[in-house]
Amino acid sequence: xxxxxxxxxxxxxxxxxxxxxxxxxxxxxxxxxxxxxxxxxxxxxxxxxxxxxxxxxxxxxxxxxxxxxxxxxxxxxxxxxxxxxxxxxxxxxxxxxxxxxxxxxxxxxxxxxxxxxxxxxxxxxxxxxxxxxxxxxxxxxxxxxxxxxxxxxxxxxxxxxxxxxxxxxxxxxxxxxxxxxxxxxxxxxxxxxxxxxxxxxxxxxxxxxxxxxxxxxxxxxxxxxxxxxxxxxxxxxxxxxxxxxxxxxxxxxxxxxxxxxxxxxxxxxxxxxxxxxxxxxxxxxxxxxxxxxxxxxxxxxxxxxxxxxxxxxxxxxxxxxxxxxxxxxxxxxxxxxxxxxxxxxxxxxx
Amino acid sequence: xxxxxxxxxxxxxxxxxxxxxxxxxxxxxxxxxxxxxxxxxxxxxxxxxxxxxxxxxx
Numbered sequence: 329x330x331x332x333x334x335x336x337x338x339x340x341x342x343x344x345x346x347x348x349x350x351x352x353x354x355x356x357x358x359x360x361x362x363x364x365x366x367x368x369x370x371x372x373x374x375x376x377x378x379x380x381x382x383x384x385x386x387x388x389x390x391x392x393x394x395x396x397x398x399x400x401x402x403x404x405x406x407x408x409x410x411x412x413x414x415x416x417x418x419x420x421x422x423x424x425x426x427x428x429x430x431x432x433x434x435x436x437x438x439x440x441x442x443x444x445x446x447x448x449x450x451x452x453x454x455x456x457x458x459x460x461x462x463x464x465x466x467x468x469x470x471x472x473x474x475x476x477x478x479x480x481x482x483x484x485x486x487x488x489x490x491x492x493x494x495x496x497x498x499x500x501x502x503x504x505x506x507x508x509x510x511x512x513x514x515x516x517x518x519x520x521x522x523x524x525x526x527x528x529x530x531x532x533x534x535x536x537x538x539x540x541x542x543x544x545x546x547x548x549x550x551x552x553x554x555x556x557x558x559x560x561x562x563x564x565x566x567x568x569x570x571x572x573x574x575x576x577x578x579x580x581x582x583x584x585x586x587x588x589x590x591x592x593x594x595x596x597x598x599x600x601x602x603x604x605x606x607x608x609x610x611x612x613x614x615x616x617x618x619x620x621x622x623x624x625x626x627x628x629x630x631x632x633x634x635x636x637x638x639x640x641x642x643x644x645x646x647x648x649x650x651x652x653x654x655x656x657x658x659x660x661x662x663x664x665x666x667x668x669x670x671x672x673x674x675x676x677x678x
Numbered sequence: 679x680x681x682x683x684x685x686x687x688x689x690x691x692x693x694x695x696x697x698x699x700x701x702x703x704x705x706x707x708x709x710x711x712x713x714x715x716x717x718x719x720x721x722x723x724x725x726x727x728x729x730x731x732x733x734x735x736x
Contacts, residue, residue: 584688587707604687605709 329662332358332392334411335402336384338513340425342373343651344400349379351655351669353662356380357395360387387411393418398661400654401425404512406443412471413447421470421661423654429454429473430541440540456545457657459666460484460597466660474657475545477649478504478560479538481571483545484600484624485641488593490546490554495575495637497554502542503572504558507565507615510645525564532560567646568615573639580635586628594626598667599648599656603627613642620644621674622652644674682722686710693722702727 331348335341336359348354359369361384369384370377385391392399398421401408408426415422431437434448445451455465457474461483466472475483482502489495505528511519518524518531539558546554581589587602594600604627605611613625625642643649648656652670659666680693682703689707693714697703701714703724716723 583686587687587689602707606686606705606711607709611709 329353330355330357330395330397331658332356332360332396332399333402334360334387334392334399335404335425336369337361337364337372338402339509339646340650341400341402342376343646344402344425344654345369345373345380346376347651347655347669348400349376351658353664353668354658356382358392358399359384360392362386389414389418393420396420398423398658400658402651405441409446413450416450416470423457423472423474423657423661424454425474425650425654427473427476427537427541429471430456430475430544432544436540436544440537456541457653458483458545459653459656459660460594460600461487461545461549463660466657467663472654472657472661474650474654476538476541477510477643477645478506478536478558478569478571479541479545480649480653481569481624481641481643482538482542482556482558482573484643485571485573485626485639486542486546486575487549488589489575489637489639490549491593492589493550494578494581494589496578497552499576500554500556501574502556502558503574504536504560504569505563505571506560506569506645507567508562509567510569510649511562524562527564529562530559531562534559536560565615567619567644569643569645569649570613570615571639571641573641575637575639577635577637580632581630581637583630586630586637590626590628598665599623599670601625603642604629613640615642615644616678617674617676618642618644618648619674619678620647621672622647622656622670623674624648680722682724684708684710684712685724685726691724697722 331354333344348356364384365386400423402425405427409428434445437445454471454473455469457472603613603625612627627640629638682691684705687708703712711727712724713727715725
């Protein structure tokens with residue numbers, strides 16, 4: 329299938345280009361960047377040197393329509409909503425990496441993003457791009473809204489427990505830690521090395537935007553409302569997310585029962601791994617281990633002291649948290665093995 | 679090859695043919711080390727191998 333990437337100069341766009349260039353079912357025809365139009369894409373993404381001579385081009389809808397069947401849109405939140413409808417009207421399929429089509433309720437855009445949605449009719453149509461929850465709907469949609477990175481790690485950690493109805497739904501606390509690439513490629517004083525290096529910055533202790541999509545998706549599992557408490561920290565790594573999720577059990581569970589809940593929910597999922605190992609250095613999920621891969625590692629520990637269950641999930645924010653997930657959705661659309669083009673098992677040590 | 683369940687995580691363990699009492703098996707799912715404590719005609723008893731744990735500064 330002929331594919332294009334709009335917004336190809338950022339970290340998510342660069343990761344999409346990397347994955348699509350080696351994807352056996354994708355022919356990358358177009359990489360759009362207004363800022364870098366005319367330049368080789370390896371000039372911006374040096375890891376792609378020697379893999380392609382493609383150059384960035386400006387946004388030109390007739391050309392995109394002519395050269396693509398499906399387009400990945402990796403534009404900033406609030407910008408995507410102006411481009412995606414035009415691509416759909418041109419008959420293209422779209423995988424949007426921004427937040428612009430993730431939420432079903434238009435009012436949530438005012439509440440969480442501070443702007444009024446201009447194309448609310450598309451929100452109902454868009455499918456939330458988390459294959460573990462929406463595989464069937466993804467197959468035939470023309471618009472996929474890829475989840476947020478921390479939302480992905482949180483939802484995948486919590487979904488089995490919500491589905492099993494074993495946790496108190498008003499006491500769910502997510503402590504998320506993310507590497508600096510989560511802030512995007514545009515520098516700011518907050519990302520300046522001297523300020524950022526060596527620190528742990530609680531940049532959004534309350535009110536993080538991903539709460540909206542986490543609650544939306546977990547509500548859908550049982551059609552009962554759930555309240556998420558979420559705090560985000562940026563830590564001293566480039567890639568990776570670790571979420572430490574604290575939930576309280578309705579009644580005590582054994583280790584075996586928690587294992588059973590997780591295994592039965594995720595049976596045969598190609599990118600879910602369980603990590604609760606009794607020996608060695610990596611006994612619970614650690615983002616370091618999943619870097620460069622599309623895996624989501626999930627582990628847990630029971631705390632009998634207060635009937636608490638601690639769930640841990642680790643992903644690479646640019647892979648399962650963004651571009652890898654987008655390509656996994658692309659594979660669902662194509663009807664091929666979801667691991668196609670995503671076989672990388674990550675590095676060790678990093 | 680016989681099958682048994684891990685007493686901790688409930689994963690299925692593949693037990694090699696000819697296993698003997700005292701042999702150590704490892705659960706592939708959770709890494710628990712299990713000692714074959716008893717073998718009867720139709721069942722096998724496994725118990726957790728107790729090893730010294732590490733103290734990470736607690």
